[in-house]
Amino acid sequence: MNTICVVGASLAGLLTARALRSQGYGGRIVVIGEEQHRPYDRPPLSKDFLKGAIGEADLALEGEDEEPGIEWRLGVAATRLDATARRLTLSDGTSLAADGVVIATGAAARTLPGTEGLAGVHTLRTLDDARALRADLATARRLVVIGGGFIGAEVAATARELGLDVTLVESGPAPLAGVIGLTMAQALAGLHEERGVRLVRGVQVTEVTGTERADGVRLSDGTHLPADVVVAGIGAVPNIAWLGDSGLELGDGVLCDEGGGASVPGVVAVGDCAAWWDPAQGRHHRIEHWTGARQRAVVAAATLLSGGTARPEPARPAYFWSDQFDVKIQFIGHARDADTVTVEEGDPAGGSFLAVYRQGDRPVAVLGVNQVRLFTRWRRRLETAPVQAG
Amino acid sequence: MIPACPLASLPRGEALRLDVDPPIAVFHTDDGEIFAIDDTCTHQDASLADGWLEGCEVECPLHASRFDLRTGQVDAPPAKRPVRTHEVVVEDDTIYVVPSDAPPNLPPGVTLKEQA
Numbered sequence: 001m002n003t004i005c006v007v008g009a010s011l012a013g014l015l016t017a018r019a020l021r022s023q024g025y026g027g028r029i030v031v032i033g034e035e036q037h038r039p040y041d042r043p044p045l046s047k048d049f050l051k052g053a054i055g056e057a058d059l060a061l062e063g064e065d066e067e068p069g070i071e072w073r074l075g076v077a078a079t080r081l082d083a084t085a086r087r088l089t090l091s092d093g094t095s096l097a098a099d100g101v102v103i104a105t106g107a108a109a110r111t112l113p114g115t116e117g118l119a120g121v122h123t124l125r126t127l128d129d130a131r132a133l134r135a136d137l138a139t140a141r142r143l144v145v146i147g148g149g150f151i152g153a154e155v156a157a158t159a160r161e162l163g164l165d166v167t168l169v170e171s172g173p174a175p176l177a178g179v180i181g182l183t184m185a186q187a188l189a190g191l192h193e194e195r196g197v198r199l200v201r202g203v204q205v206t207e208v209t210g211t212e213r214a215d216g217v218r219l220s221d222g223t224h225l226p227a228d229v230v231v232a233g234i235g236a237v238p239n240i241a242w243l244g245d246s247g248l249e250l251g252d253g254v255l256c257d258e259g260g261g262a263s264v265p266g267v268v269a270v271g272d273c274a275a276w277w278d279p280a281q282g283r284h285h286r287i288e289h290w291t292g293a294r295q296r297a298v299v300a301a302a303t304l305l306s307g308g309t310a311r312p313e314p315a316r317p318a319y320f321w322s323d324q325f326d327v328k329i330q331f332i333g334h335a336r337d338a339d340t341v342t343v344e345e346g347d348p349a350g351g352s353f354l355a356v357y358r359q360g361d362r363p364v365a366v367l368g369v370n371q372v373r374l375f376t377r378w379r380r381r382l383e384t385a386p387v388q389a390g
Numbered sequence: 391m392i393p394a395c396p397l398a399s400l401p402r403g404e405a406l407r408l409d410v411d412p413p414i415a416v417f418h419t420d421d422g423e424i425f426a427i428d429d430t431c432t433h434q435d436a437s438l439a440d441g442w443l444e445g446c447e448v449e450c451p452l453h454a455s456r457f458d459l460r461t462g463q464v465d466a467p468p469a470k471r472p473v474r475t476h477e478v479v480v481e482d483d484t485i486y487v488v489p490s491d492a493p494p495n496l497p498p499g500v501t502l503k504e505q506a
Contacts, residue, residue: 015466041468048434054498063470291454294466321452328452373440376451380442 001099002027004304005088007078008104009033010042012271012293014061016102017070019301029070030096032088034077034105037127038062043290045130046154047323051161052134059127078105081246083264100266100304103243103254107236107272107288112146112208120214121230124151133231140228141165144217146205148175150322152233156197157324167198167225169205169217176322181335184355184367187348188329191369195325200225238273238286251275253286259312260300266307270300278315289320316383317365327351330375332382333365341367345374354378391479391486394426400485405448407439411503412494414476414487415439417459419446425459426476426487432495433469471495 004020006013009031017029033039040059048054073090080089081101088096109123122133137143137159145156148170156168168175174185175192193199204220208230216226238253249255249263253275260268260276271293275284287296295316302310322329335341338357346353346369354374357365363382368375392410400406400418408414413429415438423446429437431450438457442449447465449456455469462472474495477488496502 011467043468048499058498061467061470294454319454330452372436372451376440376442 001025001305003098004029004100004102005086005096005098006031006102006104007081007088008102008106008271008273009035009037009039009072009074010104010106010271011039011061011290012106012274012297013102013104014039015294015297016104016268016270016301019298020305021068023301023305025301025305027099030098031070031072032076032078032090032096033072033074034091035126035128036075038072038074040127042125045127046124046151047158049130050124050134050137050155050158056127077242079242081243081248081267083247083262083267086266101268102300102304103262103267103269103273104271105239105242105273107238107286109151110232110235110237112205112232112234115208115214115230115232118208118210118214119212120210120228121208121232123232124155125236133229136229137162137164142227143167143229143231144169144225144227145231145233146217147233147235148172148199148201149178149233149235150176150320152231153192153324154322155231155233156192157195160195160197161325165198166196167200167227168192169200169203169219169225171202171204173201175199179335180331180367181338181341181357183341184335184348187353188369190348191325191327191351236272236288238275240273251284253284255284257303257308258315259303259308259310260296261303261308266304268300268304270296274300280315287318289318291319319379319383326370328368328370328372330368330372330379331365332379333357333363335365335367337364345371391488394485394487397480397483397485400424403443405439405441405443407437408487410489412496412500413437414489415448416478416485416487417443417448419443419459421445424478424480424485426478427457427459427462428474428476428494428496430473430494430496430500431455431457431469432464432471432473432497433467434497435500438473 039061077091109125115121142165143159145152145168153175160166174189177185207218209216254269256276258277275286299312317333319332341357352370354371355367366378406416415429416426436452440451447456456465462475479486
């Protein structure tokens, strides 16, 4: 291979480019990024960056040393791929032929229908989103967050720390219930309420009110919550629309084998846009966690360089973290596989505990809340003996 | 030199945090070597003594960047700066740390107590 083109200049794209180099590839690497920015770390956007505790320079993923031999094409989107010819068309009208293509275009925040053009309504995915939200929160008094996933719960916590009046609207029974299970999600809901976040559960949002600027949120039970700023944290959709006529198989993401190889040779996909085959579950699915992108970048690079003959190591169970207020939440595994969950250290009411999820006798997931040291030991245990349902 | 602990009280595979400013982590590897580095991850405020020791590397307990205990170098984001290393001396069955003169690479928002 002489030229490999990486489409997407965030974590997955950068780490795949690095892995190509560390695995011995000496040819040309071109990284195309739609955003103007060099690769940056997204998790702090809803936490320390939004709070103002760290600045933009702190978000850089690259060190002071330049990446070896990477050509950056930033501020340019890929608009089309002919997968068989491995030819990319770019938004500046140019095209680029490559011997290998890495698709790492990530995912975009889902937006609330009907709020287009309404000021004061935000999603949070990019640095530009975070800048805009930070500026808007600086003069706001009341925030309504729609959606109790990671982004929603973290933004709610950060805004509360900034002194705003915060209401979090969750259509399910408790924030994060989908990922950590209902029992533990109920325990963590208390953490928000104790720190002054108003939780509204089990209701839908029917409308964001206001004419030019949002002034509130109307709920399915008729309640109207006044707001100066509204944040929608309602999930993300993979950025694959540009691949519609590429010849690649698409589903909820670019469909890939268990090594990240797409349906056409010489093309791999990694990160939030990629749905890798999971042999344990017998289906393709996307993994939107940071650590998933990091682990899979190495595998995808090996798949591309070997022409698909590299044998990937079995996937490690998903690990993720979330910082909310002074609480470090860590989780590994899959709560949905568990029959039981038991608190094995500390007390949920005390704000520091560790819970183990089991299927029969076998641990399948662990939740740590301000239990960093003990959680690390459990994580090691689950990672070295991977759970079967990956 | 700072006395850390008796050699016998730090078994292989274990780590110790010294509450100096900034804190120092002392590791006893499975191969029997002893290393000392700054305890705070260079990315965010996390104690590396709580991390995952494997060979001559420790993985940060929060975000899993790995630091080489011999050189302080980091393997992958989110951390991007090396962690400061310190010399270790074992004398009379006691572990001592000779603190480095180099400036520490503390994460954003973490400062030395004397400057706080």
